[in-house]
Amino acid sequence: MSQSIPTRDDFASMLEESFSDGHSGEGQVVRGIVTAIEKDMAIIDVGLKVEGRVPLKEFGAKGKEGGLKPGDTVEVYVERIENALGEAMLSRDKARREESWVKLEEKFAKGERVEGVIFNQVKGGFTVDLDGAVAFLPRSQVDIRPIRDVTPLMHNPQPFEILKMDRRRGNIVVSRRTVLEESRAEQRSEIVQNLEEGQVVEGVVKNITDYGAFVDLGGIDGLLHVTDMAWRRVNHPTEILNIGQTVKVQIIRINQETHRISLGMKQLESDPWSDIGTKFPIGKKITGTVTNITDYGAFVELEPGIEGLIHVSEMSWTKKNVHPGKILSTSQQVDVVVLEVDPAKRRISLGLKQTLENPWHAFAANHPVGSTVEGEVKNKTEFGLFIGLDGDVDGMVHLSDLDWNRPGEQVIEEYQRGQMVRAQVLDVDIEKERISLGVKQLERDTAGDAAASGELRKNAVVTCEVTGVKDGGLDVRLVDSGIDTFIKRSDLSRDRDEQRPERFTVGQKVDARVIAFDKKTRKLQVSIKALEIAEEKEAVAQYGSTDSGASLGDILGAALKKQGGN
Numbered sequence: 001m002s003q004s005i006p007t008r009d010d011f012a013s014m015l016e017e018s019f020s021d022g023h024s025g026e027g028q029v030v031r032g033i034v035t036a037i038e039k040d041m042a043i044i045d046v047g048l049k050v051e052g053r054v055p056l057k058e059f060g061a062k063g064k065e066g067g068l069k070p071g072d073t074v075e076v077y078v079e080r081i082e083n084a085l086g087e088a089m090l091s092r093d094k095a096r097r098e099e100s101w102v103k104l105e106e107k108f109a110k111g112e113r114v115e116g117v118i119f120n121q122v123k124g125g126f127t128v129d130l131d132g133a134v135a136f137l138p139r140s141q142v143d144i145r146p147i148r149d150v151t152p153l154m155h156n157p158q159p160f161e162i163l164k165m166d167r168r169r170g171n172i173v174v175s176r177r178t179v180l181e182e183s184r185a186e187q188r189s190e191i192v193q194n195l196e197e198g199q200v201v202e203g204v205v206k207n208i209t210d211y212g213a214f215v216d217l218g219g220i221d222g223l224l225h226v227t228d229m230a231w232r233r234v235n236h237p238t239e240i241l242n243i244g245q246t247v248k249v250q251i252i253r254i255n256q257e258t259h260r261i262s263l264g265m266k267q268l269e270s271d272p273w274s275d276i277g278t279k280f281p282i283g284k285k286i287t288g289t290v291t292n293i294t295d296y297g298a299f300v301e302l303e304p305g306i307e308g309l310i311h312v313s314e315m316s317w318t319k320k321n322v323h324p325g326k327i328l329s330t331s332q333q334v335d336v337v338v339l340e341v342d343p344a345k346r347r348i349s350l351g352l353k354q355t356l357e358n359p360w361h362a363f364a365a366n367h368p369v370g371s372t373v374e375g376e377v378k379n380k381t382e383f384g385l386f387i388g389l390d391g392d393v394d395g396m397v398h399l400s401d402l403d404w405n406r407p408g409e410q411v412i413e414e415y416q417r418g419q420m421v422r423a424q425v426l427d428v429d430i431e432k433e434r435i436s437l438g439v440k441q442l443e444r445d446t447a448g449d450a451a452a453s454g455e456l457r458k459n460a461v462v463t464c465e466v467t468g469v470k471d472g473g474l475d476v477r478l479v480d481s482g483i484d485t486f487i488k489r490s491d492l493s494r495d496r497d498e499q500r501p502e503r504f505t506v507g508q509k510v511d512a513r514v515i516a517f518d519k520k521t522r523k524l525q526v527s528i529k530a531l532e533i534a535e536e537k538e539a540v541a542q543y544g545s546t547d548s549g550a551s552l553g554d555i556l557g558a559a560l561k562k563q564g565g566n
Helices: 008-020 092-110 177-193 359-366 408-414 446-453 528-543 552-565
Strands: 028-038 041-045 052-055 073-080 088-091 114-122 125-130 133-138 158-166 171-175 200-208 212-216 221-225 246-255 260-264 285-294 297-303 306-311 333-342 347-351 372-381 384-389 393-398 420-429 434-438 461-470 473-478 484-488 509-518 523-527
Touching (some): 041 073, 052 073, 092 133, 092 158, 114 133, 133 158, 158 177, 171 177, 221 246, 306 333, 359 393, 384 408, 393 420, 461 484, 509 528, 523 528
Parallel strands (some): 133 171, 306 347, 393 434
Antiparallel strands (some): 028 041, 028 073, 041 052, 073 088, 114 158, 125 133, 158 171, 246 260, 333 347, 372 420, 384 393, 420 434, 461 473, 461 509, 473 484, 509 523
């Protein structure tokens, strides 16, 4: 019978079988028996062809104190089956590390905490011994708050939570912070359960910020907001609190979900707003202290816990666009008048200008309507002049009150800022703070007087003096009233050949007829031509009714002759 020759794979299989019968290969943890103790080494048989040596110190206290004896069963890690000395290379430390990894993976899967010891500092954190396995503790995971000195925490067993594990790379990351946060949350929850809204407790000021203070209530912090420290205005918590100070506070609100607690100190005192209407009736004049100045006004403390606002509009009778800081300053004592009280909104409106005399009242008393005043031109606008008057008030001259006969738009150009002007008081509206002035009222209204006397009625005959000769007509002035007007070229004569301005001279007097007079615009129109036509009609009416058989030329000649005779 022929016998087959073993192949290369058969030899490999046979070699593997030689180690399978209770024997383990390299890179594994196996059980061994201590066969002897020689000096500081333990001789261990792990079922291989050779024995191995393991330092006693790797067995910890048991090895150091002589607790390890021949015949004891131990677990070791096989690094190599046989070295150059013909011995197996064994390690108890690596065996323990392998055991730790198995246990840690089980706890990591279950989310259980593990115990470890911080034993060294490395870049970015620390190394932790987890019973043989080395883990990394990031600096941010050491405590809830950053701590400068970690020395007191080192070499002391304490709980950790495994954040992640990678056995292939041999990486373990742990956290001490999450353990503390869980413990703190449990502690906070227990404390919160024992607190009630409205309860008065004592605490210690732990931290102070711009908006309030954090008070330690024995394991949990509550926020004492700056607005709940006192009934009066508190600009900064350090005005009444110091870190480490013990304070009595009332619990205002508790959020069971977030465990946030709001505290108050002023709630332990009586509310000064309870009888505010009796203390500060409307119209009462009182003295207070300016506590704060804003763009829209100034706050004045009337008594501890009670503040009122002087709105910028109630600060001065005359200074309308001035910042409150230009009128008042903080800590200044000031007299004010109560204008309005709203207990529901906890607001008091105050007036500063009401403590002073109303300058419009004073002006009306000293300068009645019809009186004459003098002041400086403060401003020119499209609708008139503003004149500075006594008492730091302004009066306005409307365009229509600058001149009787000329347009205001034209006349206002003759005035300049800083110029002194005399005017007449036309009206004083104290409520609206308005003073109406007139410049033209100080002069005679020649056109108005002439119109009132009937001199300027339509078809009236007026005598004019030529003041200027122009291509388009004549500038003339009425002899009786002194009113200036213009006679157009077409109105100089009934005869077109005579409608030549150059035939007139300055100073010459001519008669003309009033065509129209607008009382509102004070525009007067006169015509020599209209007068000539009217005279012709009158002559025809007077002489044309006879039966003399005279021609029109004769009638006009007779009429003109008669006028010449008169």
